[in-house]
Amino acid sequence: xxxxxxxxxxxxxxxxxxxxxxxxxxxxxxxxxxxxxxxxxxxxxxxxxxxxxxxxxxxxxxxxxxxxxxxxxxxxxxxxxxxxxxxxxxxxxxxxxxxxxxxxxxxxxxxxxxxxxxxxxxxxxxxxxx
Numbered sequence: 784x785x786x787x788x789x790x791x792x793x794x795x796x797x798x799x800x801x802x803x804x805x806x807x808x809x810x811x812x813x814x815x816x817x818x819x820x821x822x823x824x825x826x827x828x829x830x831x832x833x834x835x836x837x838x839x840x841x842x843x844x845x846x847x848x849x850x851x852x853x854x855x856x857x858x859x860x861x862x863x864x865x866x867x868x869x870x871x872x873x874x875x876x877x878x879x880x881x882x883x884x885x886x887x888x889x890x891x892x893x894x895x896x897x898x899x900x901x902x903x904x905x906x907x908x909x910x911x912x913x
Contacts, residue, residue, distance in 0.1 A: 822848045823845060828885065838890035839894060844885050847881070848881065852907045854877075856872065857902070858870050859888040
């Protein structure tokens with residue numbers, strides 16, 4: 784009985800710890816996130832497109848290592864057949880450190896398109912962009 788409870792406790796602890804593990808030793812981004820520069824990381828997610836997104840959209844969660852006290856600005860490249868055919872920009876103000884924020888990128892051209900995050904700029908109040 785005690786062994787069973789101890790085993791369950793250890794498994795529970797491992798589950799909790801694994802939810803907070805980092806992508807790789809020495810990196811700051813959470814597991815499943817890809818870096819965009821040194822201070823911002825993202826992972827794709829799914830959600831419904833806004834009604835105005837007639838051509839479709841992409842959704843991604845972003846985290847900033849030190850937060851963005853002014854703004855997080857992100858550009859997504861739209862590609863067709865491996866060739867960039869456009870880009871989409873979205874931004875959000877005041878991103879707390881390591882707190883995920885979701886952005887929606889509305890497609891500007893008809894399908895079939897793929898999207899890739901091209902850049903992310905984290906601005907701090909009174910400091911240069913990073």
